[in-house]
Amino acid sequence: MAKAEGSDIFAIVREMALAGFGDLEKEIIRCSDCSLREGATNPVIMKGSRTPKVLFIGEAPGRTEDMTGIPFSGRAGKKLDEMIVYMGLSGEDYAVINTVKCRPPNNRKPLKSEIAACRPFMMAQIKMLAPKVIILLGNTAEEAFCGGRELEWGTPKVAEGITILKIYHPAAMIYQRARMEEQKALIDRNRHLWE
Numbered sequence: 001m002a003k004a005e006g007s008d009i010f011a012i013v014r015e016m017a018l019a020g021f022g023d024l025e026k027e028i029i030r031c032s033d034c035s036l037r038e039g040a041t042n043p044v045i046m047k048g049s050r051t052p053k054v055l056f057i058g059e060a061p062g063r064t065e066d067m068t069g070i071p072f073s074g075r076a077g078k079k080l081d082e083m084i085v086y087m088g089l090s091g092e093d094y095a096v097i098n099t100v101k102c103r104p105p106n107n108r109k110p111l112k113s114e115i116a117a118c119r120p121f122m123m124a125q126i127k128m129l130a131p132k133v134i135i136l137l138g139n140t141a142e143e144a145f146c147g148g149r150e151l152e153w154g155t156p157k158v159a160e161g162i163t164i165l166k167i168y169h170p171a172a173m174i175y176q177r178a179r180m181e182e183q184k185a186l187i188d189r190n191r192h193l194w195e
């Protein structure tokens, strides 16, 4: 399995998905297709169930995630955990990944080129995890998954049999209590998707 050798993303993603979680993990660990790997301590691959109903897609690892190798293990992760409790999901119900697997310097947003380099990994993860619902955490996740902006906050869309929903990134709720209330309203409107 050699990601850089093919240009057909569908074939690459299919091949990675067929190879399984272990091979995908190895491929991510040895990837150097963009410069983010140079500055990263650990690639951050996923956490949660391998048969999730709901897949959350965040932006990029931050400092804590870079140290632990676990997505959303820092402050934003505490907010995500609160959201997950509010959604009524248990550990087997969800998984969490990011658009890029390596931490961008100074927590800047990942560049379009970095997102594009990492996209086959994200798409292979989606194929393997086969969630019923994908929850995009913020605009960067939307841009990475949809290739642009096309979703309204909290308004689901079905694409190829999977429901896609964009809600706020948990980091947006760290300093703004009002945002958490808005997020809860978006969640309440969409509970039927995962319940």
Ligand code: URA
Binding pocket: 044, 058, 059, 060, 061, 062, 065, 070, 071, 072, 073, 074, 076, 077, 098, 171
């Ligand atoms: N923010 C993200 O988008 N992902 C993480 O893993 C942590 C913070």
